[in-house]
Amino acid sequence: MNIEEYDETPRGHPTDEYEWDDVLSGPSAETLHDQATAQPHAMVLSSERTPLIRKALSFSNTSRTGVALLPHNIDATVQQTATQPTRPPLRHKPSSASAKVTPHNYGGKSTYGQTLFNSIAILLGIGMLSEPLAYAYAGWGGGTILIVFYGFITCYTAKILAHIILDDPRLRSYADIGRKAFGPMSTPLTSTLFCLELFALSPIDLVAASRLIPTVFMPLSLLSYASMIGIISTLSIIAVIFIDGLSKKEAPGSLWSPAETQMGIESLGGLGIAFGLFMAGFSGHAVIPSLARDMVDPQQFDHMINWAFAIATFIYALIGSAGYLMFGINVSDEVSRDLLQTPGYNPFLNQAALWMLVISPLSKFALCTRPLNITLEIMLGLETTAPPMSPDQVDPKTQHPITPHHQRNQKAKFILTIVERVVFTFLAVGVSILVPEFSAVMAFLGSFSAFMLCVIGPVCAKSALAGRWGFWDAILLIVAVVMAVWGTCAAFWSS
Structure with a gap:
């Protein structure tokens, strides 16, 4: 699976991104996937921003120099991360029209x-x-x-x-x-x-x-x-x-x-x-x-x-x-x-x-x-x-024929x-x-x-x-x- 496929994925909120600009240089993003497969504990360039690196990932091993070590099962991690949304859905403020309670239809x-x-x-x-x-x-x-x-x-x-x-x-x-x-x-x-x-x-x-x-x-x-x-x-x-x-x-x-x-x-x-x-x-x-x-x-x-x-x-x-x-x-x-x-x-x-x-x-x-x-x-x-019910309120399962x-x-x-x-x-x-x-x-x-x-x-x-x-x-x-x-x-x- 290629990382470039997710370049157009919407980025998270700026507060959710990691700033790794001061981390030592390492391998490029193009070889990240291959190196991780061949060497599970290879070092990754932290200045490379990617939406795949999220707070949801747990980095258990971190070196003293600030270089994060990728987990062993990066393929599964990349697959799982790619299928997840990049950020939680936005909560829209309800409009005044939708906030009004619709009264019962009395006919x-x-x-x-x-x-x-x-x-x-x-x-x-x-x-x-x-x-x-x-x-x-x-x-x-x-x-x-x-x-x-x-x-x-x-x-x-x-x-x-x-x-x-x-x-x-x-x-x-x-x-x-x-x-x-x-x-x-x-x-x-x-x-x-x-x-x-x-x-x-x-x-x-x-x-x-x-x-x-x-x-x-x-x-x-x-x-x-x-x-x-x-x-x-x-x-x-x-x-x-x-x-x-x-x-x-x-x-x-x-x-x-x-x-x-x-x-x-x-x-x-x-x-x-x-x-x-x-x-x-x-x-x-x-x-x-x-x-x-x-x-x-x-x-x-x-x-x-x-x-x-x-x-x-x-x-x-x-x-x-x-x-x-x-x-x-x-x-x-x-x-x-x-x-x-x-x-x-x-x-x-x-x-x-x-x-x-x-x-x-x-x-x-x-x-x-x-x-x-x-x-x-x-x-x-x-x-x-009891008021008369509208047609959409009638349950066909409970409706009985008129005798x-x-x-x-x-x-x-x-x-x-x-x-x-x-x-x-x-x-x-x-x-x-x-x-x-x-x-x-x-x-x-x-x-x-x-x-x-x-x-x-x-x-x-x-x-x-x-x-x-x-x-x-x-x-x-x-x-x-x-x-x-x-x-x-x-x-x-x-x-």
Whole structure:
């Protein structure tokens, strides 16, 4: 074997090369192989650099003059060295793109914009018309601080829920998050709380029931178009409020001649009620897991939800301040009632606002009831929490053929799912007819469940899964518990 065959072999790092320039001269490299074969202990010129002389070779015999003696089996050594890489492979620094963790593919079909419309539609309309009353209880200072504070913390806790459910593809709903964080014993409590909250948003009129039944079977990507209708109706209500306020020159109900307002709080009990009224506007967290899972690119959820809560906070502050200026401390629990009862407004605009109030809840009925339907179907055994696997995740060795019994079972589940969603729709209609003051009853539950689902639950779940409490999370938990107890007691006293 000739040494010249390895002249083009990449050299090692300069720190790995031996500097033998001061060693005595010896035979040339051309005769190195022959001399080593004939005389195993022949001396080698150390100034001849070759990639074959590496740290991997063990030179056991070295003369006092610095001349290294080659080992006896140089042929085997040369052969072994030639087949080895001249230096260890380079470790490339991973790029930012490769360092990102690819989320699980949930088969989501909603784009960034569609999820944004759904998120805004969920937030708007939930207690939107009671914001002026919340300002009347808390005053200008307290109301402004509370609405900004609630917008910030609920956006933070919404991200917590999204991160938890996206990290585990087995999770489907808010109840699944509670079961993972706190164990199976928490499932009945979390399911009951968020089912009551969502069911409180569902009561509708009988005429609309038949039209809403098909919407409960639509995917979230299609429901985003209905959400756009709800957002347009909400913006129309805002426009009517400002047009009425600017068209009327004298109080009450005029933006040119504001009603009596106050900077501070009305009373401690009123402040507690304001806690619940402001928080009710941001209590859409029960739907957050469904929205996050249905995104085409879940990594954009944080950016999307920032915009959703920023827009909702701005609109709530706008409606609250406008209604408070127009009607002051005498504002009703719904500003729309004041618009209809105050003379001097354009009747056509008020009728249009009334129809917008009807369209807004109808447009998001299916969106609000989606997580509730999922929870009921899981409890009834109609759907499992395991996500569907992609074709590359299916092992052909463990795959079994579909039997006729399995097909019949799937058809039965499909039929029962249809029955469950239709029955639930008519149940919501029945509640709205038999219990007309159901919204008043849910005002208390909203004050309690909103804090539990939107702040206390997500923060506790994050800390339970992390195994430790962060400083700001602990502070946030204490503040939320105090506000929840305060608001609940105030709701009892006011009733």
